[in-house]
Amino acid sequence: MDWSTFPREKTNCILCGSNSFSLLSTQMTWPVVRCRNCGFVYLAERPSEDDLARMYSKSYYEDGDVGYKGYVNIFEQYHDTFLKIFRRRHRDLIKRANGRRLLEVGCAYGFLLDFLRTKYWEVTGIEISPLSSAYARDQLHLNVHTGSVESVNLPAESFDVILLLDVLEHLHRPFDTLRRIRSLLAPGGILVVQCPWELFHWEEVAEARYKRMRPGTIKPDAVPAHLYFFQPSSLEGVLRKAGFRIIGRQSGNYGAVRRLVVPPCINRGTAFERLLRYVYFRLGLQRLFYLIARLTGLGNGIIRYAVPSKDDVDL
Numbered sequence: 001m002d003w004s005t006f007p008r009e010k011t012n013c014i015l016c017g018s019n020s021f022s023l024l025s026t027q028m029t030w031p032v033v034r035c036r037n038c039g040f041v042y043l044a045e046r047p048s049e050d051d052l053a054r055m056y057s058k059s060y061y062e063d064g065d066v067g068y069k070g071y072v073n074i075f076e077q078y079h080d081t082f083l084k085i086f087r088r089r090h091r092d093l094i095k096r097a098n099g100r101r102l103l104e105v106g107c108a109y110g111f112l113l114d115f116l117r118t119k120y121w122e123v124t125g126i127e128i129s130p131l132s133s134a135y136a137r138d139q140l141h142l143n144v145h146t147g148s149v150e151s152v153n154l155p156a157e158s159f160d161v162i163l164l165l166d167v168l169e170h171l172h173r174p175f176d177t178l179r180r181i182r183s184l185l186a187p188g189g190i191l192v193v194q195c196p197w198e199l200f201h202w203e204e205v206a207e208a209r210y211k212r213m214r215p216g217t218i219k220p221d222a223v224p225a226h227l228y229f230f231q232p233s234s235l236e237g238v239l240r241k242a243g244f245r246i247i248g249r250q251s252g253n254y255g256a257v258r259r260l261v262v263p264p265c266i267n268r269g270t271a272f273e274r275l276l277r278y279v280y281f282r283l284g285l286q287r288l289f290y291l292i293a294r295l296t297g298l299g300n301g302i303i304r305y306a307v308p309s310k311d312d313v314d315l
């Protein structure tokens with residue numbers, strides 16, 4: 001599918017409302033910009049909400065142009081790696097949750113929910129894609145609704161944990177979603193948000209410097225499905241604006257699965273570059289860096305735990 005020819009809409013900065021920005025790069029005709037007022041990084045032009053929703057049908061999970069290439073196959077092939085990630089998620093959740101009623105917003109095929117219910121979580125899912133949500137219901141027999149969290153009818157204050165993993169960067173109306181999530185959280189309930197840190201992350205800055213490019217200009221993943229390119233401060237800014245208070249910070253890495261699915265190409269460029277890539281990717285230097293990054297809060301996965309703040313917030 002050629003997304004460069006799709007109709008587009010212009011948008012302002014979601015964090016401060018400014019329409020003044022500087023262009024960082026153009027990715028497949030889509031402008032990645034930085035807000036001059038607050039520094040938020042986003043797509044200043046994007047496909048319409050309806051067009052993107054249509055993309056989360058088969059093509060997003062199968063073609064690999066913007067999203068994934070064979071999502072279910074990847075999960076089955078690298079099952080053990082995913083299980084390790086899921087176990088860690090479960091351990092992190094039981095440390096913080098005050099109950100077992102869990103909702104995952106944007107649950108895709110439901111693989112995480114399928115795992116969590118074996119650990120005695122009462123799981124519910126919401127997924128916009130008819131394809132993946134049908135799989136979760138029909139193949140995995142999960143309680144998964146098709147639609148958006150705003151459109152699906154669920155009782156207020158009925159969840160102890162709401163997961164929003166790799167979803168916020170896809171949403172046209174993130175504050176509508178976050179407001180609805182606030183109303184679905186039971187007293188003492190927590191929201192868990194995870195987003196990739198794609199631009200201005202240390203690895204992106206290093207790569208850009210090496211290639212004599214400006215930081216923030218390396219191609220991020222999944223344009224134009226990713227509408228925002230969060231950093232820890234901007235993600236927290238969005239959560240605060242939506243009426244949440246941050247109660248926990250954690251760092252993860254997207255490296256493990258990516259390294260398996262798309263092994264980095266070593267043999268290209270000068271002899272020095274090949275040696276550098278070999279040491280970085282094959283001899284485990286990247287893994288060492290990622291471990292240090294995760295422990296120091298600088299991993300490329302930003303994870304935040306949040307609760308509704310007491311003050312009423314105007315959206």
Ligand SMILES: [Zn+2]
Pocket residue numbers: 013014015016017018035036037038039040
């Ligand atoms: Zn701004």
